[in-house]
Amino acid sequence: MNTKTPNIETDIPRLLAKHGIRPTKIRRAIAGLLFDGVDKHVSVDDVIDLARDQNIKTSVASVYNTLNQFASAGLLHRVMVEQGRAFFDTNLSEHHHFYLEDEERLEDIPADNINITGLPELPKGRRIKSVNVTIRLKDN
Ligand SMILES: [Zn+2]
CATH class of the missing domain: 1.10.10.10 (Winged helix-like DNA-binding domain superfamily/Winged helix DNA-binding domain)
Structure with missing residues (x-):
């Protein structure tokens, strides 16, 4: 949209x-x-x-x-x-999230702010559709 x-x-x-x-x-x-x-x-x-x-x-x-x-x-x-x-989530583009547990709220992290490396070998005949990272945060 x-x-x-x-x-x-x-x-x-x-x-x-x-x-x-x-x-x-x-x-x-x-x-x-x-x-x-x-x-x-x-x-x-x-x-x-x-x-x-x-x-x-x-x-x-x-x-x-x-x-x-x-x-x-x-x-x-x-x-x-x-x-x-x-x-x-109404944001359909590829992105990740912070989850602020104390506020029970998500915040977007742009996809290119996280580098994903070291993924395991995939099962035969499968491909990655998406990798979504959620980083859970607590208040100090
Ligand atoms: Zn989002």
């Missing part, structure tokens, strides 16, 4: 349709919260809070399903920080 703010009436339904997602009212509303031209990392709880702020009626199950559909369709990247704790 480019950096220009998308038009929720036209760009959002087009974006969803392009990724094979039927643009229902709730999906359009959630996409409007996420794809506003500013990259963000959100949890299910964050999206519920954002929706509530905009008076969008939804449920935990509906947000959870929608975010996972968007991720499966390639509109979001899923970032697992620990068992049962996932974030959804």
Whole structure:
């Protein structure tokens, strides 16, 4: 997506349709919260809070399903920080993350700020799809 703010009436339904997602009212509303031209990392709880702020009626199950559909369709990247704790990232370019444990927040690290060397020999017939580094940080 480019950096220009998308038009929720036209760009959002087009974006969803392009990724094979039927643009229902709730999906359009959630996409409007996420794809506003500013990259963000959100949890299910964050999206519920954002929706509530905009008076969008939804449920935990509906947000959870929608975010996972968007991720499966390639509109979001899923970032697992620990068992049962996932974030959804609107920045689809190759990059890494700091995870600030005390704030439960991700920050981007540009891909070229980390040099990855010494990877093991790959199993036969496999290639690397991506290497994602998450550096976990604690407050001092
Ligand atoms: Zn990110």
